Amino acid sequence: MISNPASQPSETNRFERTKIKEAVIEIVSDSGEGAQKCGQSLGAISAKMGNGVWTVEIIPAEIQPPARSKAGASGIRVRMGSNKITNMGDHADLVVALNEQVLYGRIDQNAYKPGTYLLIENKWATHTEETAIAYKESIEHFKELGYYIFEIPMEKECLKHVSDAKKGKNMWVLGLLCNLYDRDLEIAANQVKYIFRKKDEKIIQSNLDLLFAGYEYANENFPMHFTIPSKLSEEDYVVMNGNEAISLGVMAAGIEVCSMYPITPATSATHAMAETIESAGGIIHQAEDEIAAIGFAVGASYAGKTAVTITSGPGIALKTEFIGLAIMAEIPLVIIDVQRGGPSTGLPTKVEQGDLLAVLYGAPGDAPKVVLAPSTIEECFHFVILARKLAESFRTPVFVLTDANLATGVQPFPRPKIKAEWFPEPLDQSPWKEGVKVYDWDKNTGISKRPIPGQKGGMYTLTGLAHDEDSHVAYDPAINQRAVESRSRKLAALRETLKPPTIHGDEEGDLLLVGWGSTRGAIEEAAERAREKGAKVSSIHLRFLSPMEPGLKNIFDKFKKVMTVEINYSDTVGNPLITAENRRYSQLAWYLRAQTLTDIDCLSNVYGQPMSPIQILQRLEKELNLTLID
Amino acid sequence: MISNPASQPSETNRFERTKIKEAVIEIVSDSGEGAQKCGQSLGAISAKMGNGVWTVEIIPAEIQPPARSKAGASGIRVRMGSNKITNMGDHADLVVALNEQVLYGRIDQNAYKPGTYLLIENKWATHTEETAIAYKESIEHFKELGYYIFEIPMEKECLKHVSDAKKGKNMWVLGLLCNLYDRDLEIAANQVKYIFRKKDEKIIQSNLDLLFAGYEYANENFPMHFTIPSKLSEEDYVVMNGNEAISLGVMAAGIEVCSMYPITPATSATHAMAETIESAGGIIHQAEDEIAAIGFAVGASYAGKTAVTITSGPGIALKTEFIGLAIMAEIPLVIIDVQRGGPSTGLPTKVEQGDLLAVLYGAPGDAPKVVLAPSTIEECFHFVILARKLAESFRTPVFVLTDANLATGVQPFPRPKIKAEWFPEPLDQSPWKEGVKVYDWDKNTGISKRPIPGQKGGMYTLTGLAHDEDSHVAYDPAINQRAVESRSRKLAALRETLKPPTIHGDEEGDLLLVGWGSTRGAIEEAAERAREKGAKVSSIHLRFLSPMEPGLKNIFDKFKKVMTVEINYSDTVGNPLITAENRRYSQLAWYLRAQTLTDIDCLSNVYGQPMSPIQILQRLEKELNLTLID
Amino acid sequence: MISFQPDFCEIALPEEGHYSIEDYGSSKARWCSGCGAHTILHSVQKLCEDEQLPPEKTVFVSGIGCSSRFPHYMKTYGFHGLHGRALPVASGVKFRRPDLNVFVITGDGDCCSIGAGHWVHGIRYNMKMVVLLFDNSIYGLTKKQTSPTSPLGTHSNTHPRGSVIPPINPIQSTLGFANVSFVAQTIDWKPAHLNATLKKAFDHPGLAFVRIVQRCPIWMRDTYEPTVKDPNALTLLDHEDGIVLDEKAKSTFRHIEQHDPSDLLKAREMAELVKETTPIGLFYQNKNAIRYDEYGAHNLGISVEERIGAINTLMDRYAI
Amino acid sequence: MISFQPDFCEIALPEEGHYSIEDYGSSKARWCSGCGAHTILHSVQKLCEDEQLPPEKTVFVSGIGCSSRFPHYMKTYGFHGLHGRALPVASGVKFRRPDLNVFVITGDGDCCSIGAGHWVHGIRYNMKMVVLLFDNSIYGLTKKQTSPTSPLGTHSNTHPRGSVIPPINPIQSTLGFANVSFVAQTIDWKPAHLNATLKKAFDHPGLAFVRIVQRCPIWMRDTYEPTVKDPNALTLLDHEDGIVLDEKAKSTFRHIEQHDPSDLLKAREMAELVKETTPIGLFYQNKNAIRYDEYGAHNLGISVEERIGAINTLMDRYAI
Numbered sequence A, B: 001m002i003s004n005p006a007s008q009p010s011e012t013n014r015f016e017r018t019k020i021k022e023a024v025i026e027i028v029s030d031s032g033e034g035a036q037k038c039g040q041s042l043g044a045i046s047a048k049m050g051n052g053v054w055t056v057e058i059i060p061a062e063i064q065p066p067a068r069s070k071a072g073a074s075g076i077r078v079r080m081g082s083n084k085i086t087n088m089g090d091h092a093d094l095v096v097a098l099n100e101q102v103l104y105g106r107i108d109q110n111a112y113k114p115g116t117y118l119l120i121e122n123k124w125a126t127h128t129e130e131t132a133i134a135y136k137e138s139i140e141h142f143k144e145l146g147y148y149i150f151e152i153p154m155e156k157e158c159l160k161h162v163s164d165a166k167k168g169k170n171m172w173v174l175g176l177l178c179n180l181y182d183r184d185l186e187i188a189a190n191q192v193k194y195i196f197r198k199k200d201e202k203i204i205q206s207n208l209d210l211l212f213a214g215y216e217y218a219n220e221n222f223p224m225h226f227t228i229p230s231k232l233s234e235e236d237y238v239v240m241n242g243n244e245a246i247s248l249g250v251m252a253a254g255i256e257v258c259s260m261y262p263i264t265p266a267t268s269a270t271h272a273m274a275e276t277i278e279s280a281g282g283i284i285h286q287a288e289d290e291i292a293a294i295g296f297a298v299g300a301s302y303a304g305k306t307a308v309t310i311t312s313g314p315g316i317a318l319k320t321e322f323i324g325l326a327i328m329a330e331i332p333l334v335i336i337d338v339q340r341g342g343p344s345t346g347l348p349t350k351v352e353q354g355d356l357l358a359v360l361y362g363a364p365g366d367a368p369k370v371v372l373a374p375s376t377i378e379e380c381f382h383f384v385i386l387a388r389k390l391a392e393s394f395r396t397p398v399f400v401l402t403d404a405n406l407a408t409g410v411q412p413f414p415r416p417k418i419k420a421e422w423f424p425e426p427l428d429q430s431p432w433k434e435g436v437k438v439y440d441w442d443k444n445t446g447i448s449k450r451p452i453p454g455q456k457g458g459m460y461t462l463t464g465l466a467h468d469e470d471s472h473v474a475y476d477p478a479i480n481q482r483a484v485e486s487r488s489r490k491l492a493a494l495r496e497t498l499k500p501p502t503i504h505g506d507e508e509g510d511l512l513l514v515g516w517g518s519t520r521g522a523i524e525e526a527a528e529r530a531r532e533k534g535a536k537v538s539s540i541h542l543r544f545l546s547p548m549e550p551g552l553k554n555i556f557d558k559f560k561k562v563m564t565v566e567i568n569y570s571d572t573v574g575n576p577l578i579t580a581e582n583r584r585y586s587q588l589a590w591y592l593r594a595q596t597l598t599d600i601d602c603l604s605n606v607y608g609q610p611m612s613p614i615q616i617l618q619r620l621e622k623e624l625n626l627t628l629i630d
Numbered sequence C, D: 001m002i003s004f005q006p007d008f009c010e011i012a013l014p015e016e017g018h019y020s021i022e023d024y025g026s027s028k029a030r031w032c033s034g035c036g037a038h039t040i041l042h043s044v045q046k047l048c049e050d051e052q053l054p055p056e057k058t059v060f061v062s063g064i065g066c067s068s069r070f071p072h073y074m075k076t077y078g079f080h081g082l083h084g085r086a087l088p089v090a091s092g093v094k095f096r097r098p099d100l101n102v103f104v105i106t107g108d109g110d111c112c113s114i115g116a117g118h119w120v121h122g123i124r125y126n127m128k129m130v131v132l133l134f135d136n137s138i139y140g141l142t143k144k145q146t147s148p149t150s151p152l153g154t155h156s157n158t159h160p161r162g163s164v165i166p167p168i169n170p171i172q173s174t175l176g177f178a179n180v181s182f183v184a185q186t187i188d189w190k191p192a193h194l195n196a197t198l199k200k201a202f203d204h205p206g207l208a209f210v211r212i213v214q215r216c217p218i219w220m221r222d223t224y225e226p227t228v229k230d231p232n233a234l235t236l237l238d239h240e241d242g243i244v245l246d247e248k249a250k251s252t253f254r255h256i257e258q259h260d261p262s263d264l265l266k267a268r269e270m271a272e273l274v275k276e277t278t279p280i281g282l283f284y285q286n287k288n289a290i291r292y293d294e295y296g297a298h299n300l301g302i303s304v305e306e307r308i309g310a311i312n313t314l315m316d317r318y319a320i
């Protein structure tokens, strides 16, 4: 067994700790240096202590970008606090950098502010001459930018315990951070043991050594030590990212066929389930392309097996034709779109909410479908289950729109108790009721029940041609009108079951923020912070995009101004040639304008970054003419 | 040489003719009986006489539908008048039917009204017993429906002149119609000679015989004879359908590569040019699928060769990903979508304007593009030329949206004089100007000029990834924002050059009809007829859908109500569950609501039929509470 | 019938008596008169009868084209989907439904042009199904455009001066695809051979790819007529492991070549014959090729409890 | 260089002196260190230098993947397009631009999975271009998913228990496609063979398809290392009409087989070798296959007057 080593820190609390409500910490490095593992562990430890946590990965565009380069910034941001944390926050409070160059990548992205602590590996100061010069210049530059710099001999310290510092530096940093932020060392040690559970004992031991050494180092060498009060919940919690939540959701929904073609940032959802799904009664089919992936899912669903296809923007584009068929022939299907920056190949690893209109309108002809957008990691899990149910009940494709921010953001949430009732009914192979039509569209709801191969007497030929209730090719023009109407009616029927969205804040005021998807945490936090400063700002967050949640017009009417907050493109009035008349709006804004005829403004950008509360607050300051940011 | 035969009718005007302003005539039959040729000839003869003409084909869904069946109705409608004719009109005035069963197909489509003359081949009355019974029942039924019936021994009459009546009956009918409507027999004879110019003299002769015989028969056997005054124009005219106009437009635009995959109703545009395009300096590439078709066109365009791809709805769906790339990388390209009934395979031979939103929003991410919609056959020709110019000037894909109604509708228009300036500049192979960026986005217009392979010093790598001015992959988030902005700005820049649409009718009033595409003739005619009855109705017709023509809001504000007229789907308020709040609107209506925040209603359906003036008038009656239909 | 997954294979015999050929016919087929598709339809219905396939356990999946209308004329389950996409759909149907008899109907444009990528991979998946390529060497439904199997120089509406690229030999191509397990060729106008081929294909434990040379009298009379009329135009591939005809049927062939269908290299040589004659028969069969549908079915029937257990085990990893 | 269309072929020699290999290099290649793509890049740049290709007359077209980043590292024209779609784009580039040297860079996923349909048809079009398949038997860029050429049982992120479908043999498949005219295989770690293969491919008057076995040390070290390390793992296909190596280079091979690249049937037999060894060399070449790019260029250079004349003649048909 592994015992805590001799070097275990002796006095852990010999100084006064500053009590803080939350902290935003980053670890950045070249890729392959384990920064992400370090941050994930910090997040997990904090979550186990009962803190609110949100972590988000910092991913370079290449697999092996050049070392020590701006483009190479790889790492993680961890935001943790006493309360629930729902987004990545604004600027980092403290950053650990394994080299100084990668910091430029983050500075470009406006991740830091004057006063941010930068803890930088100092071995570069004595590296090659070229490197040393670059290092020193950067340190000067950072100081000018107002950051507080700690140059730290990380490698040197690690080499006291291991022969190859590259492998263990991340655990040393973890120890250091655990001390600075008062993390429970036992929980931390257990976390390290868990990470290396498949390795041999020597490796576990040396990583524990490093953890403790880092912890000890922080004891000795830092002027500032914090604590973030936490309260352990009674409930069981799990902590994972949105793609992992989707992956568990797929299995918990009882989906049998997950048909996909790899594409960033969607694929990791498949990776997360790949080991388990076969024991959970399903199989992943990696198809030859996205068209085949959805075609295969459609075939499986036609044959009565519940199916999902998971993709991102370019994949959605390719699936467009099959989406039209699924709608036309009323095939239940869950389609998950983990949105990334567009158009085209765009920004494959970055976030955008740019597919809303494409999903709503992409297929030629009238193609009504259900569109859901989870707004938290937890919802990523539950919405897949919901989507499967809706798909089968309404005999239609259901979209689940997430994005790269949800995909990689990590957050604890109450552990779901998997229920048998989330699974679909067993394959119905009873004889088809005589006389019932294949599309026996209910006059009021448009809903009908489908025969499944194997059901005696249910034989029919599904077709993408316009068809009548018997699925026979329609020659009479009136039939097409009736069929299209019936498919559209299903949306109205589903809408009947929805409640108006909850208003966060007062029911009336100066400004209503409207969001969807991953921006929820940032919007609600910004609005709350603004309200604390006296702003009359409320927010709503839409989770059904099609059909729309009811009552929007009524809600909008009680605010002087309505504005969506979205991570996608809109023209900015005032830019050359752009006027209120010709402005191209953000996607939800556009949609809500048509729907409610309200003059809805939008705050949006395509920086490929998650929306931060401060970006929203900056805009609120302008809109409301108030000072909202300290 | 062929001389007019002995049987030439002696007295052609021995009776008083009723002067009429216009007539709607149909010839319907099983397919393969030459009804279309007959109607096309009647249209051409009338156009040559200086009458306004619109013809539209009646096409069954199968290549060889069962004979004498409702589903088999194949034929043509010809509307001709003293003035310009812009649409297929309301109900037919006179119908020639080669069998009585096919009439049911048309009756289902509401093509006739009480009082319509039906001229029916009577050979079926003495055919097999079964047929004879069906025939008689139908005749009785038609009488009940209020049609005037003429049972005509067409076959018998033809057999007086030829041994196989099947081949020539259509020319006999043509002769008959020429007499009934006072068509110039010399022009008619020349038309017959033209049709059979590649056949031997005997065949030409026997068809002329039939023409004259039919003419003579009408002299003797009909109580009603009409004349439609006409005025021969000085200008040269051509008469063709929309796909033929597109085909000529492609060549006149100097497009070198027409890359396509067959799909109804778009393919016939390619057929029309297939013989000629190689002499006109271009080539048709029939690709392995729609994706390859656009990819090939994109490649050709990248290499500096102007390219077009022609398709219909399902093809647009498949091209979605490449459309995104073309927008992202700013590749000039003309994309022609001959819309058909959707969604999915839908109604392949029928008309719908169902692709507008898919074309506008189909590609994930922000994908601004230019969208044009010709509204007449003539515009089908000219808009391709315009589209090519816009594509090159604005370095962007340009869509041309037509539909099955324009594709098959035939109308005369002034013969375009092909101009060298319609052709693109010769391939620029001069050295690229040093220092000019590959995407040197103009601050005000977003426009930049592209290097073309072969240009020294212009070497760059085009990419669908987010990129900067050098076409280098963008790592800095601000670059993406600037790039997306620049692409969007191009639309604003183009919009600056556009004029507000012309208002047909008064500039203010009770109701403004807004249309786009093929419905123009029907809308303007309906509005005019309504105005004649005192209704305060005006209309505008949009030909630029993206960017939108300016000034719409101002125009809308002067009318009590604004309503689009479109051939696509909208929910009907009052149907189960459908309310003003949840209603799904027609596509242009939806778009204009978002753009102008005007409460725009819509008149629409998905019967797969061209919009007729009377359908619009019926709705106007309701909206305005007036009697507008006699 | 092959019972390849004893636990889940429920290809059952009719419970209530015998199915007659009429039991498989739906509405009147709306192909042109003289179209080769009619005879194939009849032959397929006969196969269904001979094998007594329960209509409710039988699925015909097609793409788009004249040929792809086929499922509408069968009184079984059918899926008339998208142009070129029959194979992915059929694979999805079969993946978790080993009890269903799956047939794919596709055209030369559908399979070899827009569907070519799925063709490569469908063959590779080698799921138990019969794939019938109705090859009329033309785009029928869309009215005579060049297809990838149109002979060089074919005059079509897209190539009025004659097509310019050599045609695909679907047999040769398929024989080059990974994991290919059954490739045969037949013609629509020799029912004995057609029937025997369908039977052999149906019995194959894997994906049986059958190219049927199909007459399209509307657009391609000139192309197929010489083959139909000239008794020298066909070569019968004969072997005891191949398509076995009775002596009478065999006697109608002037050219007969012995060909062992287990020899893949030889099969590829035979496929080149096409340049002079139309070889019909079984080119290749391998009953032991890996089947992806067996993998697809391997974990059917896990209990709800086990499934929940597995999910919870994974969930544990995320527990804090 | 082959001047196949004397009127329009302007593959010109550099006007201003000699291009050096640096003239073809753009920004530093961002592949992982040890990635086989680096050596291929170098070899291609060497080819450009040897052939003195004017950079402005040279276009590299790729799809998406690690390999498809290639054009960014060349200082020529480049088109880094969509996943799987390099071939249609390249065909469009070449169709009316016989003066351009066109290269296609594609990956095993790009070419054989999502691009498989275009692969079938790109080969068939047989336009003069060099197609380099960087086959690392894995999805590199998206981080280790099974590719269609992954050996059976490959452990990947989508198949953690090992892949279940036999891989595609790209050589064999290509040899079965219609109108195939040049198929070769090489490896990234024997520069002499790689260089000679590229040269042979470049000289081919048609589409030269070259599969390059490419090392991906990040995800596939275990797969390629045996081939790299075991001197028995390669078989050199040798022939005077094939890839000709000097004696020194040849002496590094333990297994050498004579193979006449004009023999298509034999080439298919050789392609089966892959099961035991990696055969490298020229499998097949036919210099006389029909070229669609020649058709594409046949009516270049018609005068504006002639073009207008043709349009007017057609317009006359519609005149009234």
Ligand SMILES: Cc1ncc(C[n+]2csc(CCOP(=O)(O)OP(=O)(O)O)c2C)c(N)n1
Pocket: B261, B262, B263, B264, B290, B314, B315, B318, B345, C064, C065, C066, C067, C068, C082, C083, C106, C107, C108, C109, C110, C111, C134, C136, C138, C139, C140, C141, C142, C147
């Ligand atoms: C995506 C798409 N592209 C094109 C079409 C139009 N289309 C329908 S059938 C067909 C080709 C038919 O040829 P083939 O597959 O050989 O079948 P056949 O009609 O000859 O039996 C085409 C191009 C379509 N329906 N969908």
Ligand SMILES: Cc1ncc(C[n+]2csc(CCOP(=O)(O)OP(=O)(O)O)c2C)c(N)n1
Pocket: A261, A262, A263, A264, A290, A314, A315, A318, A345, D064, D065, D066, D067, D068, D082, D083, D106, D107, D108, D109, D110, D111, D134, D136, D138, D139, D140, D141, D142, D147
């Ligand atoms: C339409 C589409 N689907 C999926 C992807 C994601 N994707 C990028 S590269 C790639 C596969 C890469 O594998 P391969 O072609 O073998 O190239 P390699 O990276 O191994 O060189 C995939 C699936 C994409 N960019 N576009």
Ligand code: SF4
Pocket: B063, B064, C030, C031, C032, C034, C035, C036, C037, C066, C067, C136, C140, C141, C215, C216, C217, C218, C219
């Ligand atoms: S067009 Fe040809 S293939 Fe199609 S139904 Fe008619 S004969 Fe058969």
Ligand code: SF4
Pocket: A063, A064, D030, D031, D032, D034, D035, D036, D037, D066, D067, D136, D140, D141, D215, D216, D217, D218, D219
């Ligand atoms: S992941 Fe593999 S293929 Fe991609 S760059 Fe790295 S080593 Fe090369």
Ligand SMILES: [Mg+2]
Pocket: C065, C107, C108, C109, C134, C135, C136, C137, C138, C139, C140, C147
């Ligand atoms: Mg065909």
Ligand SMILES: [Mg+2]
Pocket: D065, D107, D108, D109, D134, D135, D136, D137, D138, D139, D140, D147
């Ligand atoms: Mg690869």
